[in-house]
Amino acid sequence: MEVRAKKALGQHFLTDQKVARAIVDALSCPAPTGHLFPVLEVGPGMGVLTQYLLEREDIDLKLIEIDSESVEYLLTHFAGMQGRLMEGDFLTLKLEKLFPEQFAIIGNFPYNISSQIFFKVLDYKDQIPQVVGMVQKEVAERIAEKPGSKTYGILSVLLQAWYDIEYLFTVGSGCFAPPPKVESAVIRLTRNSRTDLGCDEALFKTVVKTAFGQRRKMMRNPLKPLARAKAERSGWSEEQLADFLAQEVFSLRPERLSVEDFVALTNLLA
Numbered sequence: 001m002e003v004r005a006k007k008a009l010g011q012h013f014l015t016d017q018k019v020a021r022a023i024v025d026a027l028s029c030p031a032p033t034g035h036l037f038p039v040l041e042v043g044p045g046m047g048v049l050t051q052y053l054l055e056r057e058d059i060d061l062k063l064i065e066i067d068s069e070s071v072e073y074l075l076t077h078f079a080g081m082q083g084r085l086m087e088g089d090f091l092t093l094k095l096e097k098l099f100p101e102q103f104a105i106i107g108n109f110p111y112n113i114s115s116q117i118f119f120k121v122l123d124y125k126d127q128i129p130q131v132v133g134m135v136q137k138e139v140a141e142r143i144a145e146k147p148g149s150k151t152y153g154i155l156s157v158l159l160q161a162w163y164d165i166e167y168l169f170t171v172g173s174g175c176f177a178p179p180p181k182v183e184s185a186v187i188r189l190t191r192n193s194r195t196d197l198g199c200d201e202a203l204f205k206t207v208v209k210t211a212f213g214q215r216r217k218m219m220r221n222p223l224k225p226l227a228r229a230k231a232e233r234s235g236w237s238e239e240q241l242a243d244f245l246a247q248e249v250f251s252l253r254p255e256r257l258s259v260e261d262f263v264a265l266t267n268l269l270a
């Protein structure tokens with residue numbers, strides 16, 4: 001018996017074996033440290049990636065799958081699932097309990113939660129040296145996009161601050177059952193060498209998210225509350241606040257700013 005595809009769980013099973021192998025091959029764990037590198041597969045479904053992951057001798061595989069029917073399928077079709085396979089929601093998983101040290105993430109991600117998956121990766125960025133994932137093509141493009149493009153956005157900036165992003169290849173909808181309405185793409189995120197942003201990290205996130213709140217507009221309006229908070233902290237007059245907001249950077253649209261520009265902007269608002 002095969003697993004019945006459930007739309008609400010974003011289930012589109014990859015049926016193309018060549019693509020499955022290419023995704024697994026794209027995972028290049030950091031240099032061997034004498035032990036198997038821990039890898040978490042998100043949403044294994046019927047195990048099309050899992051079969052190749054289990055063949056790899058350099059990794060220690062764990063899996064998290066929310067769908068009990070898929071869990072049952074995996075338990076009956078693959079040996080060695082005990083102790084590796086967890087039934088549950090990746091988004092609420094306490095990763096630090098599961099992985100005391102570094103681990104990588106791989107998966108043909110459920111598209112309805114792919115952004116949330118990447119935000120969770122950011123929460124654990126110092127423990128996650130690499131992510132290989134299949135997502136909706138538009139999401140892959142957005143994440144990999146450079147400043148100046150129309151699709152450059154919150155996730156592009158936040159992920160590019162900490163990861164080198166590679167758009168690896170496009171996957172047509174015919175490679176899945178049932179076929180999704182959109183094309184897909186595989187991306188690889190590899191942690192860069194940055195350990196410190198050069199600004200307050202929490203404020204950086206707030207600035208980026210707030211600036212893109214009105215992405216087609218100058219940043220002056222959306223960022224006004226943050227500037228006002230700074231004015232209050234600094235005991236500025238209304239006039240001083242107006243002068244501050246008259247600076248040229250506030251006339252730009254957020255999509256023009258690189259990671260470094262957002263760091264500078266964060267320091268301005270700190």
Ligand code: SAH
Binds near residue numbers: 010065067089
């Ligand atoms: N890897 C499989 C399935 C991809 S479809 C393949 O390539 O064919 C996405 C999978 O993610 C489904 O199996 C779905 O049940 C699972 N899933 C959806 N939401 C999840 C969540 N929050 N946590 C873990 N798995 C989830």
